[in-house]
Structure formats: C-alpha cells, structure tokens
Amino acid sequence: MRETGGGVWGFTGSTMTSLMFFWAMYNQFFPYHLRVLIETYVYKLMGLVSNSVHIKFNEHSGLKKSEAYNSIRSYLSSKSTALAVRLKANEKGGGKSLVLSLDDHEAVEDVFNGVKVQWSSNVSKREEHANASGSEERRYFTLSFHRRNREMIIERYLGHVLREGRKIEFKNRERKLYTNNTSLYAREGKWCSVPFHHPATFETLAMELEKKERVKKDLIKFSKGKDYYRKVGKPWKRGYLLFGPPGTGKSTMISAMANFLEYDVYDLELTTVKDNSDLKKLLLDTKGRSIIVIEDIDCSLGVTGQKRKTKEEEEEEDEEGKKEKEKTFYEESERSKVTLSGMLNAIDGLWSSCSDEKIMVFTTNFVENLDLALIRRGRMDNHIEMSYCRFEAFKVLAKNYLEIEWHELYGEIERLVEEIDMSPADVAENLMPKSDEEDAEICLKRLVKSLEEEKVNVRKLAEEEEKKKADQEEK
Ligand SMILES: Nc1ncnc2c1ncn2[C@@H]1O[C@H](COP(=O)(O)OP(=O)(O)OP(=O)(O)O)[C@@H](O)[C@H]1O
Numbered sequence: 001m002r003e004t005g006g007g008v009w010g011f012t013g014s015t016m017t018s019l020m021f022f023w024a025m026y027n028q029f030f031p032y033h034l035r036v037l038i039e040t041y042v043y044k045l046m047g048l049v050s051n052s053v054h055i056k057f058n059e060h061s062g063l064k065k066s067e068a069y070n071s072i073r074s075y076l077s078s079k080s081t082a083l084a085v086r087l088k089a090n091e092k093g094g095g096k097s098l099v100l101s102l103d104d105h106e107a108v109e110d111v112f113n114g115v116k117v118q119w120s121s122n123v124s125k126r127e128e129h130a131n132a133s134g135s136e137e138r139r140y141f142t143l144s145f146h147r148r149n150r151e152m153i154i155e156r157y158l159g160h161v162l163r164e165g166r167k168i169e170f171k172n173r174e175r176k177l178y179t180n181n182t183s184l185y186a187r188e189g190k191w192c193s194v195p196f197h198h199p200a201t202f203e204t205l206a207m208e209l210e211k212k213e214r215v216k217k218d219l220i221k222f223s224k225g226k227d228y229y230r231k232v233g234k235p236w237k238r239g240y241l242l243f244g245p246p247g248t249g250k251s252t253m254i255s256a257m258a259n260f261l262e263y264d265v266y267d268l269e270l271t272t273v274k275d276n277s278d279l280k281k282l283l284l285d286t287k288g289r290s291i292i293v294i295e296d297i298d299c300s301l302g303v304t305g306q307k308r309k310t311k312e313e314e315e316e317e318d319e320e321g322k323k324e325k326e327k328t329f330y331e332e333s334e335r336s337k338v339t340l341s342g343m344l345n346a347i348d349g350l351w352s353s354c355s356d357e358k359i360m361v362f363t364t365n366f367v368e369n370l371d372l373a374l375i376r377r378g379r380m381d382n383h384i385e386m387s388y389c390r391f392e393a394f395k396v397l398a399k400n401y402l403e404i405e406w407h408e409l410y411g412e413i414e415r416l417v418e419e420i421d422m423s424p425a426d427v428a429e430n431l432m433p434k435s436d437e438e439d440a441e442i443c444l445k446r447l448v449k450s451l452e453e454e455k456v457n458v459r460k461l462a463e464e465e466e467k468k469k470a471d472q473e474e475k
Pocket residue numbers: 204205206207244245246247248249250251252253364365386423424425426428
C-alpha cells in the first residue's frame with residue numbers, strides 16, 4: 001500500500017495545489033443542487049470511458065452512524081499511518097493517546113491477493129439539509145478498482161477489510177465499566193458507563209500458580225471458542241462462580257479477567273433492579289465481549305427457600321416452602337421484586353437469545369448459602385475458590401509491593417502462612433511501605449508480627465471454645 005496523495009497520478013506539487021484550489025472554489029461557489037447535477041453527469045461520463053468500479057461508503061446510514069464506515073476508517077488508519085502524507089489525529093481515552101486516520105481528500109492504495117485498489121477519503125458540503133449528526137459535512141470513503149476484479153473485491157476483499165477494521169476498532173476502543181446503580185449515575189433500568197482503568201492483571205494476582213494458569217487457559221479457550229460453541233450447539237457464554245472469604249481477591253480477579261480478555265465490565269447491582277422484566281431488559285442490553293458481574297450474590301439470597309438444604313430440611317419442605325422460591329431476593333429492599341426464578345430465566349433467556357461472547361461472574365463469601373439451581377454447571381460452569389494467602393500467593397504480593405524475589409525471612413513466613421489463615425488483602429496491607437523510610441525488611445517483619453499475633457488469637461479462641469464446650473457438657 002502506498003500513499004497516492006499526488007505522486008501516483010504523476011502531478012507536480014504546483015498542479016496539485018491548483019487542483020485543490022479549484023476544488024475549494026468549486027465547493028465554495030457552486031450551489032449544492034448544481035454540484036449534484038454536475039457530479040452525476042461527470043460520473044456517468046467517467047463510467048462510459050473508464051474501466052474502474054467505484055463503491056461509496058457513507059459515514060451515516062439513515063439516522064445511525066455506519067458501522068462499515070467506522071471499520072473501514074480503522075482499517076485504513078492502520079495502513080495509512082505508515083504511508084499517507086496527510087493524516088488526521090483523534091483523541092482517545094480522554095486525550096491520553098491519539099489515533100491517526102486518513103485526512104479528508106487523501107487517498108491510499110491497498111493490495112489484496114496481488115490486486116491493487118484505491119481508497120479515497122472524501123467530504124462534501126451539504127447546505128440544503130444537515131445530516132443525521134446535525135453537521136453539514138457529508139463524509140464518505142470511495143473504493144476504486146478495475147472492473148475485472150469486481151467479483152473478488154466484493155466477495156472477499158470487502159469482508160477482509162470489515163473484519164480487520166473491527167479487530168482494530170476493538171483494540172483501540174476505550175474499555176468501559178457499566179453500572180445500573182441508580183443512586184450513582186444511571187437512569188432507572190439503564191446502564192451508565194465510566195472508563196474502565198483497573199490495573200489488576202493475572203501477573204499481580206496472588207493465588208496458586210497452577211490455579212491461575214488453569215483460569216487463564218479456560219478464558220483463552222472460551223474467547224477463541226466461537227466455532228466450537230457453534231459446532232456443539234451451545235450459546236457462546238461461560239459462567240464463573242468466585243467464592244471465598246472477604247479480601248481474597250474475588251473482585252480483583254474479575255478486573256484481571258477483564259484486562260486479560262480486553263472485555264468491558266457490567267456491574268449489575270440487583271438491589272436497584274425493579275423487577276424480573278427489568279432484569280431481563282438490562283441483561284439483554286449488554287454488549288458482547290463483556291463480563292457481567294453480580295457481586296456478593298449470597299447477600300441477595302436472604303430467603304430460606306433458596307438456600308442449599310440438608311436432607312432433613314428437604315424432607316420438611318412443604319408446599320409453602322416451595323413458594324418461598326418466588327419471594328424476592330431483597331426482602332429488606334422494598335423496591336426490588338426480582339425473584340430467583342426470574343433471575344434464572346433472565347440468565348437462560350439472555351444466553352439463548354444472543355450468542356455473543358459473554359461471561360457472567362457471581363461472587364460470594366458463602367457458597368453454601370446459594371441455591372443449587374443458580375450455580376449448577378451450564379449456568380456457572382467454572383467454580384473457583386479464592387483462598388487465604390499461602391506461600392505462593394505471598395511471593396507474588398512481595399514481588400508486587402516490595403519488588404523482591406527472596407529474603408532471609410521467607411522461611412519463617414512460609415511456615416506461618418501455611419499455618420495461619422490470613423487474607424491476601426491483609427498480607428498486602430502489611431507489605432505496603434507506610435513511609436519512604438520503610439524498606440522491605442521492615443514490612444516483612446511487620447507481616448511476621450501480624451501472623452504471630454493472629455496465631456495467638458486463633459489459639460485463644462480455640463481454647464475458649466473448648467472451655468465453653470466442657471462447661472456445657474458438665475451442666
Ligand atoms: N489474590 C489477591 N491478589 C492480589 N491482591 C489482592 C488479592 N486479594 C486481595 N487483594 C488486595 O486486597 C484488596 C481487596 O481485595 P478484593 O476486593 O479483590 O477482595 P474480595 O475477595 O472481592 O473481598 P470481598 O469478599 O470483601 O468483596 C484488593 O484491592 C487488593 O489490593
């Protein structure tokens with residue numbers, strides 16, 4: 001692909017300047033309807049004498065922005081940054097970086113399977129009516145090629161351009177965190193988004209390496225599984241249940257997953273969902289390549305009928321007990337009328353009605369409180385336990401917070417963390433230097449002290465428990 005702003009046509013710089021001057025004058029002084037008439041006849045004349053085929057791609061199709069136009073722009077931007085002389089710079093991520101694209105009235109050549117095509121970026125003024133965006137400028141790309149290649153270009157090249165363009169668009173887009181929390185910013189029953197910039201990655205996530213690798217492999221398999229899911233007749237979705245005590249990294253893991261796959265995140269706050277039908281609408285209103293998260297789902301399941309039951313409890317369950325399942329998730333919340341069955345329907349309805357790549361994640365501190373129907377495989381396919389900080393996880397945290405791989409205190413710390421249950425959040429807090437004077441040794445010693453104190457506390461509690469038991473037995 002090479003730049004054809006002037007050289008390809010064999011024009012000298014001054015001829016080019018004259019042509020551009022002529023073009024500007026033409027746009028300035030000829031009324032719109034006259035230009036349309038002239039252009040129609042010029043095109044017709046050119047069609048009679050030329051072997052070229054031209055396809056026009058408008059920026060707007062009807063009231064909407066054309067997705068094809070956007071994909072073509074992204075495709076051409078990847079080509080033209082290296083070759084075009086005149087580029088346009090657009091801000092991305094609130095001005096943090098720039099995306100370059102082909103400037104107006106600029107053209108570039110592309111080669112596909114040995115066939116040359118030319119793309120030009122055009123803009124014309126339209127005084128009569130403003131277009132859908134309210135602007136009076138009408139932008140479009142024109143693809144020109146020899147008529148003998150018509151079939152190949154239309155059937156293969158265009159598909160290639162749109163596919164590649166979409167990939168680039170996806171990479172360049174600003175990722176988003178959506179919320180339906182009305183008390184924050186969203187309108188009731190609607191998503192509202194902010195830029196998603198969480199720094200967590202799998203490298204900084206503290207957990208057993210083997211488990212971490214398993215999760216990563218699972219995610220890669222899922223994201224590349226479009227054809228596989230189609231082959232086996234399954235909607236392209238996957239559910240994850242993250243469970244474990246507070247501060248073990250469940251929320252951090254979600255951010256790491258989103259960063260790893262470059263997905264958007266939808267944080268679904270069930271308490272603000274009015275009823276089952278609103279829940280369904282919200283879920284259907286989510287885009288593909290996203291993670292839909294319901295945090296602390298155990299807190300939403302205060303209804304006894306929804307808990308996992310023992311055998312005796314199951315036997316005791318009468319008709320009334322069964323009806324409990326239809327009770328709202330949020331008895332304490334007067335607004336939400338979302339029920340368990342509504343939730344199950346929304347999840348299944350969502351998955352079966354749109355096959356975009358979507359991941360749903362539930363987190364809970366008390367997995368035993370959840371209804372089996374909610375977390376059965378097929379709904380929540382992968383159950384991941386986030387556990388207390390053991391030595392492998394500690395090493396990751398020490399690397400993150402202190403930038404060290406080894407220290408003479410490691411032996412003692414290994415013995416302690418394997419014995420004492422301390423969450424990665426608490427370990428991380430101990431490892432974080434509190435001032436510039438604190439070095440790695442001070443932080444590690446603080447951790448050792450904390451772990452030993454915890455050990456004493458645990459022993460004391462166990463002794464008290466035993467004493468209580470003994471007292472009760474005596475009575
Ligand atoms: N496994 C981990 N790896 C790295 N950092 C962690 C991990 N677990 C916790 N942390 C640190 O502790 C903080 C709290 O962790 P996080 O919010 O992910 O825990 P959680 O399991 O979601 O807790 P909760 O059950 O209370 O929601 C995080 O901001 C992070 O800094």
